[in-house]
Amino acid sequence: MSNVIFYFSGTGDSYSIAKGIQKKIGDTILAPLLKAKDYKVAEYNIVGFIFPVYYVHVPQIALSAINDISLRKGQQVFAIAAYGGSWGYALQDIREALSGKEVILQEYKIRTPGNYILEYGALPKTYQEYILKKAEKQINKISGFILEVKKTGYIKPNLIARIFHSRSNKQRSLFGEIGSKFYAKEQCVHCYQCVKLCPTKNITISNGNLIWGNKCAQCMACIQWCPQNAVSHPLMKKDRRHYTNPNVVVNQSGEFE
Structure with missing residues (x-):
């Protein structure tokens, strides 16, 4: 029985992480999270969810897709939050979404270059490379934990997320x-x-x-x-640098490769 990793990605970071995990654990397919309904997810051995963090939460469209997925009791599931500033409440969101499904949940977080261009420009290339290099090491480590079915503790919101939670809720609205x-x-x-x-x-x-x-x-x-x-966009300042993951391209169909 093979594995499946569902990803939700805007600039390619979550997809890049998914590719890295796929390579390490083997026998795994990748699929956009929003197409999860097309798969018999309960039949897979390991199920992964990889997603960005928007204003300290899982993007609502991604969380809704996860809520709608049928999983079997005792199924191994891992979740990876790709965050730029704070992982916030993202893993808590996932725990709550899966709370009644009785799965074995592993929680992880990986820092990626922040890229919310409406508020700030991309980091300098050298710093992006530094962050992505560290992310690669984390991918290798996490892949081993996934194969070992290593227990993970709860990843709780950090102080920054708790301080700015009310502001983030307003912004998301x-x-x-x-x-x-x-x-x-x-x-x-x-x-x-x-x-x-x-x-x-x-x-x-x-x-x-x-x-x-x-x-x-x-x-x-x-x-x-x-x-x-x-x-x-009116909030976009002229000199802000753009960012997309350097290891990802978009094909003519608008799909990540």
């Missing part, structure tokens, strides 16, 4: 409104890569123009992966 204000600049070449990448199908095409609705998950895929840097 504004995701849809904030997301509706993205726009395409004149250098847009109408490749529509942003449309293909959007996990909530929030970007539509009207008379050749791109329109952002109010279902944005704030994954930043549209703005970070645009090959022309043509996607922008």
Whole structure:
């Protein structure tokens, strides 16, 4: 019986971690978390969930997908939170989502380069490389723990997350409104890569123009992966550096490779 890792990723970091774990534990397929309903998840030996942390929580769209997955009693499940600033309440979110499913849950966190471009630009390349190198070492270590079915303790919210929790909740409630204000600049070449990448199908095409609705998950895929840097936002300052994981590319279908 093989294993499956479901990932949710905007800039490619969670996908890159998933690829690293896949290589180490073997006999494993990767699949987008939002397509988990297409799989008989309870039949797999090991099930993994890898996701980013948005304002100290699991993205709601990802958490909803996990909630809807059927798992068998005693199934081995691991969760990895890819975080830039704080892992926050992300692993607590997962525990609560899986609390009634009686699985063997392993909890992990891996730091990745922060990339919420509406608030700050990408870190310098050398610092990105440093963080990703440390992440690679963690991937190797975590893979061993997964194969050993090593017990892990609860990963609790850190102090930063607890201090800013009320602010983060307010900000998350504004995701849809904030997301509706993205726009395409004149250098847009109408490749529509942003449309293909959007996990909530929030970007539509009207008379050749791109329109952002109010279902944005704030994954930043549209703005970070645009090959022309043509996607922008009123909160986006001109000189902010973009970021995508250097080990990941997007194919013509809008899928990570």
